[in-house]
Amino acid sequence: MTRVRSIVRGVGSYLPQNVVTNAELAKTVDTSDEWIQQRVGIKERHIAAEGEFTSDLAVAAAKAALDNAGLTPEDIDLIIVATTTPDYTFPAAATLVQMKLGMHHGFAFDIQAVCSGFVYAVTTADSYIKNGLAKRALVIGAETFTRLLDWTDRTTCVLFGDGAGAMILERAELAEGEPERGIIASALRSDGHHWDKLYVDGGPSSTGTAGHVHMQGPEVFRHAVGKITDVVYATLEQSGHTVADLDWFVPHQANKRIIDGAGAKLGLPPEKVVTTVDIHANTSAASVPLALSVAVADGRIKAGDLVMLEAMGGGFTWGASLIRW
């Protein structure tokens, strides 16, 4: 019996040109490079230029992923953009990406699960591929998250950045006895009772404005490590793998202390953990595909490797996905 799997054909990313260091932020915000590096592990972040929208970042990442896969937009029949910062309330950023790639075929939609958005989008694309609705999916995490920041609130404005990452998933039929490839298992969770621990105080149905980010940082921190490890174990359990089988752990990049805490609780050696929070800050739905792109480009993640993606964020939402590269 053959098995249908969604295999990874390529990844790509895009970061806006403008890099802002902690020292530069400290000129206008009551903070310091030392505090940010010690408490969060961030050194710098990229910030989108005026007139540069989430769909622009997404298209640049999509083109890089298509190049990496040796494919063209003609080959894609599903686009999912995970974002909290779409260009417009509607249409979906994904349909703008579809237009900017010159596509008239296929279908495109956004997923809103904040920092967990990319893991949700990968899992959704996997389901569409497995049930025959799509053959090749372009899955993008893209954010201009800094547009939601209150630059006078030092407890949030130092934490985030902008960027986009993309992955192309393709339907493959694995023959009897052929080793596992592609997405092996996923687990998604949410609990809306925590909505006001990390939220934006605006929206079309409430204030009619975009609003600003508010976060009870220590409360989110308190939940993070436990929720991350639970969902990682749930994913491993489904697949019959153990932590020792993992080649790479690619977590959401919110705080170096959370990443280190989750890695230690799982018993993962630090050299198997991909960390980019120092150079990207928290880019919400873009953080996992950005980190993946870095680790693929520098040769760490190779064909055959077992890779665990994980994210946790506003909602709360959290999830993990296990991929044989």
Ligand code: UT7
């Ligand atoms: O991506 C979605 C998921 N998000 C997360 O996972 C974020 C989770 N939370 C965190 O990463 C951390 O809670 C933060 C990085 C947000 C904050 O770190 P913390 O160690 O929890 O600090 P804190 O909020 O307890 O604040 C400690 C002190 C306070 O001063 P006092 O009351 O002790 O005098 C804050 O006012 O640090 C102060 N502080 C700052 N100082 C300098 C808060 N922000 C800053 C700042 N610069 N930017």
